[in-house]
Amino acid sequence: MNLDIAVLAVGDELLNGEIPDTNTAAIARLLNACGYRIREGRTLPDQEEAIAAALRELAGRHQVVVVTGGLGPTRDDLTARAAARAFGRQLVLNDEALALIRAFFRDHDLEMDPRNEKQALLPHKCTVLPNLRGTAPGFLLEQEHCLLLFFPGVPEEMEAMVEAELLPRLDALSGGHPPLCERILKIFGLSEPKTESLLEGLALPEGVSIGFGVDFPLVHLKLRATGAAAEELLDRAEVQVQRRIGDFIVARGRETLPQTVARLLSASGLTLSLAESCTGGLVAAWLTDIPGASTFFDRGAVTYSNQAKNDWLAVSKRILHDQGAVSETCARAMATGLRQSTRTDITVAVTGIAGPDGGSEDKPVGTVFIALSANDAEQAKGYRFSGSREQIRKISACMALEWIRRYLMERARPKA
Amino acid sequence: MNLDIAVLAVGDELLNGEIPDTNTAAIARLLNACGYRIREGRTLPDQEEAIAAALRELAGRHQVVVVTGGLGPTRDDLTARAAARAFGRQLVLNDEALALIRAFFRDHDLEMDPRNEKQALLPHKCTVLPNLRGTAPGFLLEQEHCLLLFFPGVPEEMEAMVEAELLPRLDALSGGHPPLCERILKIFGLSEPKTESLLEGLALPEGVSIGFGVDFPLVHLKLRATGAAAEELLDRAEVQVQRRIGDFIVARGRETLPQTVARLLSASGLTLSLAESCTGGLVAAWLTDIPGASTFFDRGAVTYSNQAKNDWLAVSKRILHDQGAVSETCARAMATGLRQSTRTDITVAVTGIAGPDGGSEDKPVGTVFIALSANDAEQAKGYRFSGSREQIRKISACMALEWIRRYLMERARPKA
Numbered sequence: 001m002n003l004d005i006a007v008l009a010v011g012d013e014l015l016n017g018e019i020p021d022t023n024t025a026a027i028a029r030l031l032n033a034c035g036y037r038i039r040e041g042r043t044l045p046d047q048e049e050a051i052a053a054a055l056r057e058l059a060g061r062h063q064v065v066v067v068t069g070g071l072g073p074t075r076d077d078l079t080a081r082a083a084a085r086a087f088g089r090q091l092v093l094n095d096e097a098l099a100l101i102r103a104f105f106r107d108h109d110l111e112m113d114p115r116n117e118k119q120a121l122l123p124h125k126c127t128v129l130p131n132l133r134g135t136a137p138g139f140l141l142e143q144e145h146c147l148l149l150f151f152p153g154v155p156e157e158m159e160a161m162v163e164a165e166l167l168p169r170l171d172a173l174s175g176g177h178p179p180l181c182e183r184i185l186k187i188f189g190l191s192e193p194k195t196e197s198l199l200e201g202l203a204l205p206e207g208v209s210i211g212f213g214v215d216f217p218l219v220h221l222k223l224r225a226t227g228a229a230a231e232e233l234l235d236r237a238e239v240q241v242q243r244r245i246g247d248f249i250v251a252r253g254r255e256t257l258p259q260t261v262a263r264l265l266s267a268s269g270l271t272l273s274l275a276e277s278c279t280g281g282l283v284a285a286w287l288t289d290i291p292g293a294s295t296f297f298d299r300g301a302v303t304y305s306n307q308a309k310n311d312w313l314a315v316s317k318r319i320l321h322d323q324g325a326v327s328e329t330c331a332r333a334m335a336t337g338l339r340q341s342t343r344t345d346i347t348v349a350v351t352g353i354a355g356p357d358g359g360s361e362d363k364p365v366g367t368v369f370i371a372l373s374a375n376d377a378e379q380a381k382g383y384r385f386s387g388s389r390e391q392i393r394k395i396s397a398c399m400a401l402e403w404i405r406r407y408l409m410e411r412a413r414p415k416a
Numbered sequence: 417m418n419l420d421i422a423v424l425a426v427g428d429e430l431l432n433g434e435i436p437d438t439n440t441a442a443i444a445r446l447l448n449a450c451g452y453r454i455r456e457g458r459t460l461p462d463q464e465e466a467i468a469a470a471l472r473e474l475a476g477r478h479q480v481v482v483v484t485g486g487l488g489p490t491r492d493d494l495t496a497r498a499a500a501r502a503f504g505r506q507l508v509l510n511d512e513a514l515a516l517i518r519a520f521f522r523d524h525d526l527e528m529d530p531r532n533e534k535q536a537l538l539p540h541k542c543t544v545l546p547n548l549r550g551t552a553p554g555f556l557l558e559q560e561h562c563l564l565l566f567f568p569g570v571p572e573e574m575e576a577m578v579e580a581e582l583l584p585r586l587d588a589l590s591g592g593h594p595p596l597c598e599r600i601l602k603i604f605g606l607s608e609p610k611t612e613s614l615l616e617g618l619a620l621p622e623g624v625s626i627g628f629g630v631d632f633p634l635v636h637l638k639l640r641a642t643g644a645a646a647e648e649l650l651d652r653a654e655v656q657v658q659r660r661i662g663d664f665i666v667a668r669g670r671e672t673l674p675q676t677v678a679r680l681l682s683a684s685g686l687t688l689s690l691a692e693s694c695t696g697g698l699v700a701a702w703l704t705d706i707p708g709a710s711t712f713f714d715r716g717a718v719t720y721s722n723q724a725k726n727d728w729l730a731v732s733k734r735i736l737h738d739q740g741a742v743s744e745t746c747a748r749a750m751a752t753g754l755r756q757s758t759r760t761d762i763t764v765a766v767t768g769i770a771g772p773d774g775g776s777e778d779k780p781v782g783t784v785f786i787a788l789s790a791n792d793a794e795q796a797k798g799y800r801f802s803g804s805r806e807q808i809r810k811i812s813a814c815m816a817l818e819w820i821r822r823y824l825m826e827r828a829r830p831k832a
Contacts, residue, residue, distance in 0.1 A: 300697055393705065
């Protein structure tokens with residue numbers, strides 16, 4: 001049975017520009033992994049009346065409503081009060097909740113502020129849901145045909161309670177059969193419409209549907225299937241998609257492109273050094289954000305000035321003068337110079353014009369050259385990207401990673 | 417007049433765990449800076465019927481509804497179709513929109529896929545809103561007493577259109593008087609409760625209220641006032657806050673810390689080079705993301721390996737062996753070595769252990785050393801930060817920028 005689930009995130013900070021609501025996406029991720037899908041998300045400020053009205057509305061429309069936020073000890077935490085009001089229940093001091101709160105403070109050797117007692121004021125006849133990681137217990141209301149679960153807004157506490165309290169109840173309600181599986185294939189180098197047209201006429205296994213999304217500059221292709229054979233159907237669908245556009249699929253599932261490249265590099269045992277000009281250290285920052293990057297990453301040169309390219313990468317003044325720093329010759333010289341001086345296995349160089357200024361008729365903004373050097377490969381190529389400075393830098397950084405990925409894939413392929 | 421505004425974010429990817437909805441928060445931030453507040457946020461998957469029902473509901477409840485997402489060229493982009501259905505309008509090929517799409521492809525030297533024509537299928541009698549940064553034009557519907565604006569979901573395109581198309585209309589609707597002025601002071605080095613306690617007892621001008629937010633690792637202090645004299649009241653309040661915690665205010669308003677440092681560097685006429693170990697190029701990537709960074713940024717060395725520190729920064733093997741790469745001596749040697757070899761005016765070095773592995777009893781995860789070298793300054797200091805790998809890298813990068821900011825401020829101060 002496909003459950004109809006809604007999420008309501010409560011908090012002023014979500015609607016005044018301070019922070020984005022990440023709880024809805026976190027719940028979606030946990031639910032999605034078990035085959036459940038959220039039908040609707042809502043965000044409201046800490047306003048009792050608005051929350052109560054939304055709760056009544058959502059309870060009338062959905063089978064399960066998950067609420068996060070507004071269970072704290074301060075005056076602007078109004079969710080329990082709003083829930084009581086929404087369904088005409090009294091707000092009462094819940095002894096079980098109070099005992100849980102007291103135990104939390106005792107177990108963590110913390111002094112309990114009298115304010116924390118307020119967190120035990122819950123709607124009459126609710127079920128208390130223990131919060132092992134914080135002071136605010138959650139609670140559950142059964143209202144007509146709807147199950148409403150209330151969790152604290154602190155992401156870590158909320159996530160633990162989704163796993164412990166929500167998922168088992170969803171499995172019980174749905175009969176334990178995850179209704180929907182999804183596989184995400186991340187595409188680089190094809191636009192969304194281009195991807196769709198390349199997949200036109202594909203006879204996917206019955207029951208597999210296809211969806212698209214963009215996480216610039218990547219396109220996400222989503223294959224979905226339901227039922228007991230879902231994973232097998234997705235395997236077959238993925239093979240079909242791979243045959244058509246496999247070259248452009250740069251990551252799968254939750255793995256990002258930098259994570260994919262880091263994994264391949266670690267497995268290869270090879271070392272990497274980078275020479276970045278227009279990307280200004282972005283590739284290095286992405287790769288070194290991954291734990292264990294030091295096993296494969298030797299160094300990166302962010303060579304903005306010509307002197308730096310000459311000093312660290314041994315790019316000759318002649319090349320810089322004749323062809324210029326933004327040229328295929330320079331990119332090639334950067335990669336080979338870096339490899340020769342560092343004895344790294346693979347070096348990659350990026351040089352280009354990210355804009356908004358610095359372009360010319362000959363080399364407009366978006367002109368980017370990439371080069372890769374290894375003991376069995378020397379490649380260099382020019383691109384003309386478009387977009388803002390930030391976009392051009394991002395595409396260029398992804399392209400540099402994609403060069404490394406392709407090199408490692410090619411290298412791992414059995415020779416004829 | 418306080419406008420009643422709602423935001424609807426559309427996209428399967430927002431409710432399946434792929435990505436969080438950051439558009440609502442981005443709109444909230446832009447609106448909040450001009451005194452407007454969002455009353456309700458909704459998120460829906462790409463489902464025509466659900467979107468149409470929500471649009472009708474929101475239009476009946478709010479004065480302004482901002483919709484993002486679902487204007488793309490693929491089959492699952494259904495927002496325009498849903499809008500037409502919601503209000504009983506026909507979906508027609510809009511010539512103005514088609515001309516804008518064609519012009520975008522022509523101006524960017526890109527080939528137009530026939531599918532992109534679908535993006536010109538808009539509800540009858542809508543107003544087309546140009547999108548200067550992408551292919552999907554937005555549109556506007558006037559429906560009874562509600563103004564509905566539809567923007568693409570790509571954050572950058574959406575944000576530009578909020579500024580160009582939404583804000584002027586809100587100002588017109590509200591009588592041109594932003595009901596609420598806000599000034600954000602960005603604090604680094606003080607926690608939220610610490611900031612609050614340092615400001616205790618401050619007699620702010622009547623009508624000025626104070627709020628807090630966190631954008632890790634910065635704390636945002638928000639001063640708010642209403643009415644014609646709002647700006648003047650905020651000026652006075654800011655002076656008071658500056659007197660108490662001025663040393664910790666590292667940026668103001670929309671300017672980020674990297675933008676502040678870039679502005680000060682440009683004004684100083686001095687050049688900068690970086691030596692980054694644990695931050696892995698993050699500081700360089702942040703600074704070079706700012707247009708014109710090449711005027712002050714010479715180069716960055718992402719020296720992960722010891723050999724790299726020896727080659728490019730002339731850190732002696734003795735220091736690396738005796739004190740280790742994560743030490744005050746090494747940080748100092750990195751900064752001075754880089755300055756001597758490059759003749760840059762200012763050099764800054766960061767070396768530390770970002771974790772999750774690599775810590776020891778002596779130097780636990782979070783141990784970070786920073787050094788700055790200039791012709792009139794040589795400084796080095798150790799820190800012990802806590803948090804995840806990503807958090808430690810971010811705090812370290814902010815601290816490196818803060819060292820540059822303080823050096824430049826100190827230098828600009830008239831000598832006694």
